[in-house]
Amino acid sequence: xxxxxxxxxIVTIYxxxxxxxHSPSSGPGNGQWVLMWVxxxxxxxVTWISYALKMRADGGPLPRSARLWPWPxxxxxxxxxxxxxxxxxxxxxxxxxxxxxxxxxxALLAGTTLIGLVMALLxxxxxxxxxxxEAGHTTTAPAEARSAGPARPTESDA
Numbered sequence: 001x002x003x004x005x006x007x008x009x010i011v012t013i014y015x016x017x018x019x020x021x022h023s024p025s026s027g028p029g030n031g032q033w034v035l036m037w038v039x040x041x042x043x044x045x046v047t048w049i050s051y052a053l054k055m056r057a058d059g060g061p062l063p064r065s066a067r068l069w070p071w072p073x074x075x076x077x078x079x080x081x082x083x084x085x086x087x088x089x090x091x092x093x094x095x096x097x098x099x100x101x102x103x104x105x106x107a108l109l110a111g112t113t114l115i116g117l118v119m120a121l122l123x124x125x126x127x128x129x130x131x132x133x134e135a136g137h138t139t140t141a142p143a144e145a146r147s148a149g150p151a152r153p154t155e156s157d158a
Contacts, residue, residue, distance in 0.1 A: 002112045005073075005080035005119070007046040014039045014085065022090055032092040036085050043081045044074035072122050076115055083111040 003011055014035065021031045051070045052062050063069055086093050087108040093099045 002080050002084050002108060002115070005076050005115055006084060007043065007050055007077060009046050010039060010043050010077075010081060011084075013042075014081075018088075018090075032090075033095075036092050040078060040081055040085075043078045047074045047077045072119070076119060079111065080115055083108055083115075 017035050017039075018032065021035060048063075048069055051073065055061065055063060085091055087104040091104075093104070
């Protein structure tokens, strides 16, 4: 589901505000466009705040430096929000000549699949070393040494 990549606060704000702005007798208006762009701009900010709160709860420092920010999550959350908003009924995109409900359904399906694959690639695999040095060997070791299986535990491993 695409909304798993979007902060809950963003989904809640957008749904509540769209409900307040939407009039059944008229289609989407300029207010919905403004709401969509403002909410899109807030998405990476809320993602960073959620990450910072988790870091603080885990006893770590706030990620003040941009190189410590959760960039993949911030970008994915923004793209996911845009795809989700694009696919909603009565979205502001309906005012565009080229918009078709079938197109939004396809974009949502393709986007959800791509985002899921990208995020799976970015997640470290549990139990596997993250680099050759963590595995206790180098990439220049002979093939027999690399394929010999896991090393036996030593006293220092206990």
